Amino acid sequence: MDMMLQILAPEIALLIASMALLIGDAFWAKRYPALTFQLTLATLVVVMVIIIATFSWESLQLFNGAFIRDGVADVLKVAMIAMTLLAFIFARDYLLKRDIERGEYYVMGMISLLGMMVLASAYDMISLFMGLEIMSLSLYAMIAMQKDSVFAIESAMKYFVLGAMATGLLLYGMSLVYGNVGSLQFATIYQTLSATGVSLVVGLGLVFILVGLAFKFGAAPFHNWVPDVYHGSPTGITLFLAAAPKIAAFALMFRLLIEGLEVAVMQWQSILIILAVLSLVVGNVVAIAQTNLKRMLAYSTIAHMGFILLGFMTGNIEGYAAAMFYVVTYALMSIGGFGVIVALSRRGFEADNIRDLSGLGRRNPLLALIMLVLLLSMAGIPPFVGFYAKLVVLTQVVEAGFTSLAVFAVLMSVIGAYYYLRVIKVMYFDEPLENMVDAHFATASLRVGLVFVGTLVLLLGIMPGDLLSLFSMVMTY
Amino acid sequence: MxxxxxxxxxxxxxAIIASLGVIxxxxxxxxxxxxxxxFIATAGVWLLLQAEFLGIVLILVYVGAVMVLFLFVIMMLDINLTPLxxxxxxxxxxGIMVALIVLAEMSLILNPNFFGLEIYTVPTALGAHDSNTKMLGQLLxxxxxxxxxxxxxxxLLSIVAAIVLTLRRRQQSEALYQNVGDQVRVQASDRLTMVKMPAVVRVKEVVQGADDE
Known part of the structure; x- marks a missing residue:
């Protein structure tokens, strides 16, 4: 029993704290407006400390194998919590400027995080599905929280309807696999499939599962919701949306495809290649035509998802570790990118057009420098971490024997570099617009957070070895 | 049998005909x-499978609660169907083309070759006193x-989300935050201010005012 409590401690602590804050916020919201925010940050730090203190290398299972705690789950959870922490700090600035800060934003964010942690620890299909739903439902509600914004409501509706459809496809695929294998547990599915081979029914189920996964990832050709949702959501929520849930999507794919259905690697490998190639094309080419920074970052997300799928496609442990490294570093870069937009915008003005950045290099050198670092990193230019993430994925792709695919990915990245460099050109070489008010930071924590993200992107780019070896170590166990 | x-x-x-009617x-x-x-037809199928609890819950919850609310909403909103x-x-x-392709693909697999009685034997029927409710509860x-x-x-999350999305906050009001201690300690002088005023107004001025009019 004690052991069980220790294994489950992070989830239990997070759940209890979010319940307490939900009730407490109703009482102290007006007297101490910042208290909920501060307690939320404290909770996240405590949960992170608990996970690190009870870090588990071997895999521990609970609830008849519905819950697993292993190195992969712990590392992913720490990354998710770190991203959520940054997202809350950045988002608070945005919400305060618009008077839409409410305690429920943090509570729903924490419950969403709980869903992601459940997802990372899911070892059967039911808990996987429950985690996914808890995560997604909070996200839909968080987007719609800005009730007077037509864009926010529209993007919440789009996200909700398409997300529900993707969930339906995923569930249908799961039910076909269950119907054939007769078990919901990944370990049993793996054993049964290695004994009997992959039948046509499992193959059909796999197709539906992959379509659902591609929707959740935002991989082409199931990507159409990504730009609309990223663009329409309040930026303070977009930055939450673009970071931690992507790590959760990685966890979802890892648990389903690798823990459960790795025997069917031949089947899913070819589908993943198609998804990755299409994502790279759509993400990099269509982004060139965008004038809106949020939309551009959304298309760049699609392209990055293509790289993550490439890492998965290799079908070996080093490839999965490379994909994991890519998704974590991508989440860091994207949260920084949206954080800069938050820092530049103010009430009644969203700095989400690329030309809103013109002359930023003179108006606000620090902010421009951070954006420069992030954009160069996303474009994959050394010495930033984005370069290294691309490099490890491509190395694994070449080692798995897909040299032409690696060449194609590099070519697409070169095309992608154009639109990142264009933003840099606008920032440093264009004259500021006439009516441009000097950008200033509203809260010190946002400034500190952005500097932290920029430094981390540079430091991880110079010394990626430790993190990468940690990832491949937890994968090997 | x-x-x-x-x-x-x-x-x-x-169930099939009704589903076609829905769309x-x-x-x-x-x-x-x-x-x-x-829903009712599906509940019937469940009853045949000896899953009485699920069948009855489907009727009570979905038909009795969810669909009634749904009908209310539909009747309250004046939905204009032409743009739809x-x-x-x-x-x-x-659409028909895609549907036919998916149907063909699915019927290649969802047929007796893969789901026939040779592969999945008929489940043994439950005894007269085996309660479906009890079995479900035990599993849950x-x-x-x-x-x-x-x-x-x-x-819980859906309750919170529904309230957050529909609640319109009242204007800043301190009524919610009354301090009982302050209310008890309050003195008459805090609330009541005595103002000195002449008790009698001289008649002459009043009369003059009346003359002016």
């Missing part, structure tokens, strides 16, 4: 009522406890 087979086909056929009918109220019929039908004819051919609270707790979190 005979009567059960007949009942199954009746329920299954009703096919022009009137949203009729579509919602078709969905009710589909726009482009229907244009997308119809490609033992084997699927984790998922059950997570479902509770999900329901």
């Amino acid at each position: 005979g009567i059960e087979k007949v009942l199954f086909y009746v329920f299954a056929l009703t 096919g009918s022009r009137n949203p109220v009729r579509a919602a009522l078709s969905l009710v019929l589909a 039908k726009e482009g229907f004819a244009r997308y119809l051919p490609i 609270f033992t084997e699927y406890l984790y998922a059950f707790v997570l479902a509770a979190v999900l329901l």
Whole structure:
């Protein structure tokens, strides 16, 4: 029993704290407006400390194998919590400027995080599905929280309807696999499939599962919701949306495809290649035509998802570790990118057009420098971490024997570099617009957070070895 | 065996026809009522499978609560259907094509070759006193406890989300934050201010005022 409590401690602590804050916020919201925010940050730090203190290398299972705690789950959870922490700090600035800060934003964010942690620890299909739903439902509600914004409501509706459809496809695929294998547990599915081979029914189920996964990832050709949702959501929520849930999507794919259905690697490998190639094309080419920074970052997300799928496609442990490294570093870069937009915008003005950045290099050198670092990193230019993430994925792709695919990915990245460099050109070489008010930071924590993200992107780019070896170590166990 | 087979086909056929009615009918109220019929037919199939609890819950919760609310909403909102039908004819051919391809692919696999009685034997019937409710409860609270707790979190989340999305906050009002201690300690002088005023107004001025008018 004690052991069980220790294994489950992070989830239990997070759940209890979010319940307490939900009730407490109703009482102290007006007297101490910042208290909920501060307690939320404290909770996240405590949960992170608990996970690190009870870090588990071997895999521990609970609830008849519905819950697993292993190195992969712990590392992913720490990354998710770190991203959520940054997202809350950045988002608070945005919400305060618009008077839409409410305690429920943090509570729903924490419950969403709980869903992601459940997802990372899911070892059967039911808990996987429950985690996914808890995560997604909070996200839909968080987007719609800005009730007077037509864009926010529209993007919440789009996200909700398409997300529900993707969930339906995923569930249908799961039910076909269950119907054939007769078990919901990944370990049993793996054993049964290695004994009997992959039948046509499992193959059909796999197709539906992959379509659902591609929707959740935002991989082409199931990507159409990504730009609309990223663009329409309040930026303070977009930055939450673009970071931690992507790590959760990685966890979802890892648990389903690798823990459960790795025997069917031949089947899913070819589908993943198609998804990755299409994502790279759509993400990099269509982004060139965008004038809106949020939309551009959304298309760049699609392209990055293509790289993550490439890492998965290799079908070996080093490839999965490379994909994991890519998704974590991508989440860091994207949260920084949206954080800069938050820092530049103010009430009644969203700095989400690329030309809103013109002359930023003179108006606000620090902010421009951070954006420069992030954009160069996303474009994959050394010495930033984005370069290294691309490099490890491509190395694994070449080692798995897909040299032409690696060449194609590099070519697409070169095309992608154009639109990142264009933003840099606008920032440093264009004259500021006439009516441009000097950008200033509203809260010190946002400034500190952005500097932290920029430094981390540079430091991880110079010394990626430790993190990468940690990832491949937890994968090997 | 005979009567059960007949009942199954009746329920299954009703469910299919009702489902077609849900997507096919022009009137949203009729579509919602078709969905009710589909639920009832599905509940019948569940009853045949000896899953009484699920069958009854489907009728009580979905038909009794969810669909009634749904009908309320449909009748309250004046939904204009013409914009919804726009482009229907244009997308119809490609829609039918995709649907036929998916149907063909699925019927290649969802057929007796893969799901026949040779592969899945007929489940043994339960005895007269085996309660479906009890079995479900036992499973929920033992084997699927984790998922059950997570479902509770999900329901709580949906309550919070629904309230957040519909609650309009009142204007800043301090009424919620009354301090009982202050209220007890309050003195008459805090609330009542004595103002010195002449008690009698001289008659002469009043009369003058009346003359002016």
